[in-house]
Amino acid sequence: MPIKFARVALALALVFGAGAVSANEGGHADWQREAENEVSNLPSLQRGARNFMAYCSGCHSLRFERYSRLCEDLKISGEQCDALLVRPGDKRTDYIRTSMPEKDATEWFGKPPPDLSLVARSRGPDWIFNFLTTFHADPASQKTGVNNLQLPGTAMPHVLASLQGVQNAVWQNAEHKGDDGAVTITKEWKAFEPGVAGSLNPKQYDEFVRDTVNFLDYVGDPTQVERQSLGVWVVLFLLMFTGIAYMLKKEYWKDVR
Amino acid sequence: MSAVIESKGGFRAWLNKRLPVDQFVADQLTGYYAPKNFNVWYFFGSLALLVFVMQIVTGIFVTMHFKPGEATAWDSVQKMVREVPYMGIIQPMHAVGASFFFIVVYLHMARAFLYGSYKAPRELLWVIGMLIYLALMAEAFMGYVLPNGNMSYWGAQVIINLFGTIPGIGPGLVEWIRGDYGIGDATLNRFFSLHVVALPFIIALLVGLHLVALRQVGSNNPDGIEIKEKLGKDGKPLDGIPFHPYYTLKDIVGVGLFLTLFAIVLFFIPTFFGYFMEAPNFEPANPVSTPEHIAPVWYFTPYYAILRAVPDQKMGALLMALSVAAFLFVPWLDRAKNKSIRYRGLASKLLLGMFFITFLVLMWLGLKPAEGLYVMLARIFTALYFAFFVLLPFVSKADGNGPVPERVTYHAH
Numbered sequence: 001m002p003i004k005f006a007r008v009a010l011a012l013a014l015v016f017g018a019g020a021v022s023a024n025e026g027g028h029a030d031w032q033r034e035a036e037n038e039v040s041n042l043p044s045l046q047r048g049a050r051n052f053m054a055y056c057s058g059c060h061s062l063r064f065e066r067y068s069r070l071c072e073d074l075k076i077s078g079e080q081c082d083a084l085l086v087r088p089g090d091k092r093t094d095y096i097r098t099s100m101p102e103k104d105a106t107e108w109f110g111k112p113p114p115d116l117s118l119v120a121r122s123r124g125p126d127w128i129f130n131f132l133t134t135f136h137a138d139p140a141s142q143k144t145g146v147n148n149l150q151l152p153g154t155a156m157p158h159v160l161a162s163l164q165g166v167q168n169a170v171w172q173n174a175e176h177k178g179d180d181g182a183v184t185i186t187k188e189w190k191a192f193e194p195g196v197a198g199s200l201n202p203k204q205y206d207e208f209v210r211d212t213v214n215f216l217d218y219v220g221d222p223t224q225v226e227r228q229s230l231g232v233w234v235v236l237f238l239l240m241f242t243g244i245a246y247m248l249k250k251e252y253w254k255d256v257r
Numbered sequence: 258m259s260a261v262i263e264s265k266g267g268f269r270a271w272l273n274k275r276l277p278v279d280q281f282v283a284d285q286l287t288g289y290y291a292p293k294n295f296n297v298w299y300f301f302g303s304l305a306l307l308v309f310v311m312q313i314v315t316g317i318f319v320t321m322h323f324k325p326g327e328a329t330a331w332d333s334v335q336k337m338v339r340e341v342p343y344m345g346i347i348q349p350m351h352a353v354g355a356s357f358f359f360i361v362v363y364l365h366m367a368r369a370f371l372y373g374s375y376k377a378p379r380e381l382l383w384v385i386g387m388l389i390y391l392a393l394m395a396e397a398f399m400g401y402v403l404p405n406g407n408m409s410y411w412g413a414q415v416i417i418n419l420f421g422t423i424p425g426i427g428p429g430l431v432e433w434i435r436g437d438y439g440i441g442d443a444t445l446n447r448f449f450s451l452h453v454v455a456l457p458f459i460i461a462l463l464v465g466l467h468l469v470a471l472r473q474v475g476s477n478n479p480d481g482i483e484i485k486e487k488l489g490k491d492g493k494p495l496d497g498i499p500f501h502p503y504y505t506l507k508d509i510v511g512v513g514l515f516l517t518l519f520a521i522v523l524f525f526i527p528t529f530f531g532y533f534m535e536a537p538n539f540e541p542a543n544p545v546s547t548p549e550h551i552a553p554v555w556y557f558t559p560y561y562a563i564l565r566a567v568p569d570q571k572m573g574a575l576l577m578a579l580s581v582a583a584f585l586f587v588p589w590l591d592r593a594k595n596k597s598i599r600y601r602g603l604a605s606k607l608l609l610g611m612f613f614i615t616f617l618v619l620m621w622l623g624l625k626p627a628e629g630l631y632v633m634l635a636r637i638f639t640a641l642y643f644a645f646f647v648l649l650p651f652v653s654k655a656d657g658n659g660p661v662p663e664r665v666t667y668h669a670h
Contacts, residue, residue: 064335117335121528121539179629220539223338223345230346231524238520242513249506256293256498257669 031149031189035129037214040225045074048215051208053085055159059105059113062096065219070096073222109155120220125213132160132209136169137195149189164205165198282501285472290497291504292478294665298372299476300511301365307512308358309464313457315351318344323403325449327442330405331541349527349534355397356533357519359556362390366584370609373596374477380588382470387584389463392456394557394581399452401554405445406538411551413440419564422574439544480665481596487664496665532624550626558623559616563642565627566635576639583646590649593657602656612645 038044049070052062067090071081078092086092087099098113105112119128131150135158138147144157146166158166174188200208218224273279322337322344324330337344366386369375375383402413417434421427436443475485484494498504528534532555537548553561563580567573595601598609618638625631 064332064339069339118539122536124536227346227524231520234520234524235517238513238517242510242517245506245509245513249510252502252506253669256503256667 029149029189031134031192032126032130033133035125035210035213035217037125037129037210037217039214039217041214042075044211044214045218046076047208048211048213048218049074049076049085051212052215053087056116056212057087057096057098059098059100059159060116061098062117062219063115064117065096065222067092067094067096069222070219073218111155113156116216116219118220120213120217125217128213128216129209132212133164133206134192135161135164135166136192137166138169160205160208161196161198163198163200163208165194166196167192168195286501286505287499289472289500290484290494291476291500292480292484292494292665293496293498293503294478294480294667295476295504295507296479297511298364298368298479300508300515301361301368303508304361304511304515305358305365306464307515308354308361309460312351312354312358315347315354316453316457318347319351320453323449325403325446327405327445327542330403330445334404346523350523353519353523353527353529353533355400356529356554356556357515357522358393359397361515362393363556366390367613370587370612371598372477372479373481373591373593373598375588376477376481376591376593376596377588378474379470379477382467382474383588384585385463385467385470389460389467390584391581392460392463396452396456396460397554397556399448399456402440402448403445403452404538405542407540407543407546408535408538408548408551410440410542410544411537411548412553413444415551416553417444419574419577422571424571440542477596478665479597480599480662482661482665484665496667552624555620555624558621559619559642560623562619562623562635563639565623566632566639576643580639580642583643586646587649590646591653591657592650593653595657595659595661597661600657600659600661601653602659604652604656608645608648608652611641615641615645 067081067086070076071078071085071092076085081092086094087096089099090097100113102112123131127150131148131154134149135146136149137145139145141147141153143155146158146161147169148154148156149169158164170190170193171187172190173185176184176186178184198205269279319337322333322341324333334348338348339345369383369386398412398416402409417431417440420434421431423430432438434444435441436447475483478484484496487495489495522529522533528536535552535554540546552558560577560580564573564577567576593601593605598606615638619635619642622631622635622638627635
């Protein structure tokens with residue numbers, strides 16, 4: 001029996017493994033880092049919510065998240081919720097909308113700033129972390145004066161410049177050999193160097209972004225922490241159930257010769 | 258096989274006089290003899306039934322909160338998951354369940370290949386099973402389109418346009434399927450109707466037929482020899498045991514193991530690294546923004562790889578249709594005397610092994626962008642895929658005739 005289980009396990013591993021292998025593919029550029037956020041870290045989520053409401057919510061909505069749900073999940077009291085998070089004119093039970101009219105936004109930025117309810121699920125926490133940490137000065141960008149490594153040509157200005165400052169990117173030439181042997185030279189990012197200073201040092205800024213990303217990770221899937229803690233019990237129950245079912249089966253099968 | 262049920266008095270007698278409950282149990286469960294040498298591969302039939310029931314039950318709840326249509330579908334899914342108690346678990350259960358359905362069905366099909374379960378007298382059983390597989394593919398595809406995410410939209414675009422390659426009627430047919438000039442409200446509403454009413458009925462009917470056919474011919478087993486040919490004095494198969502309690506209890510162990518795996522994925526990795534739920538589908542449908550790579554969910558990717566391996570789209574679509582249809586003919590392509598791979602030669606074992614690997618490699622290739630080396634590999638493995646069906650008649654005829662044991666191999670534990 002164990003050998004046969006191993007065979008099924010192998011078959012399953014092949015099915016799943018094919019995916020897992022390709023999931024890890026794709027080279028990482030040096031500027032790409034992992035967000036390393038923890039959705040179970042409540043203080044981080046609370047700071048992240050504060051960051052979002054202060055710096056992001058002017059343009060970006062969270063149209064599937066209500067203030068009340070947010071405050072309940074993040075253990076923020078009703079009074080604090082009203083005082084610190086709910087925007088003037090909104091009720092605590094409202095969805096988190098932005099006050100920026102879409103028409104104006106389109107005029108200012110070329111397109112309306114996207115809703116961020118699910119950005120952590122469609123782009124992933126690492127993507128947001130890298131987006132928010134790789135803004136750099138770019139004189140060629142006439143509208144915003146900055147560019148971004150994660151999303152080159154982004155329409156978003158460096159909203160967090162007062163915190164991070166504006167860093168400069170140092171570039172180098174890299175040679176690529178194509179399939180046909182032809183060599184092409186592209187500009188590649190080498191390093192960041194300090195430009196205009198902001199109010200936070202690099203470490204503090206990373207923490208600021210990490211908290212904000214963490215908050216967006218929570219908003220992308222608000223039930224995830226609850227689901228995981230329930231999941232532990234479900235899996236434990238199922239293991240026990242399987243064990244008892246196996247013993248019962250063994251008892252009955254004794255008389256099969 | 259039917260045992261005579263003695264009726265005494267009371268409610269049970271009253272009931273049985275009107276509804277043959279005891280007779281049914283006696284015929285189909287306690288009096289139905291299955292080979293005693295089933296191995297792990299034989300879990301997947303009952304598991305497929307379990308997942309089907311799970312999909313129906315979770316689907317009932319998802320339907321309560323889902324609002325089909327272009328303007329409402331996306332928001333209603335987000336809101337049910339976030340705001341309706343427990344839908345944060347039930348909706349992902351339905352989505353993850355689709356992937357597990359195919360895992361179970363593919364393993365169930367692999368079992369039939371291993372032990373020749375499609376061979377006479379079980380050809381119809383196999384054909385009905387393949388019809389279930391086809392209906393399931395349609396059901397899964399439409400279910401994937403319903404939430405109207407961006408991959409829903411673009412996936413639907415690609416798949417529906419395939420029908421446009423049919424000569425003559427193609428373009429009109431595509432319009433007829435969509436009910437519009439593009440994928441819109443009409444498409445989503447009819448897919449909802451088909452996904453929730455028509456296809457589940459068809460699948461349930463086919464599953465019923467599958468079970469009736471199974472009861473008629475009896476289960477095959479890993480040795481591929483008919484237990485009905487060796488009867489005891491009592492007229493029961495010597496190598497058979499009553500389905501209940503033996504296999505009901507054994508299948509419950511399988512259910513426990515399966516649900517444990519299912520729960521681990523559902524509760525801890527519901528997107529399964531972007532394979533069960535793809536990242537672009539967490540953005541609403543956007544007709545002007547194509548996802549970086551349009552790839553169907555993993556269970557369709559072997560066929561998708563075949564489609565893209567051919568430069569000409571018409572030929573690609575034809576080959577893709579053929580790659581699915583080929584399964585229907587397997588009972589007649591396999592000309593071996595013996596059923597089970599255990600009693601076939603090395604050539605048969607290698608051929609089947611190659612086919613399993615080819616299917617998995619195509620699955621992986623279908624998830625990759627169609628460029629460079631991947632295209633070359635897709636062509637090689639497409640050729641290998643069809644080579645299996647072409648070679649099967651010759652290889653099976655040549656080395657599938659060795660001696661088989663008189664009785665099934667079973668080691669009591």
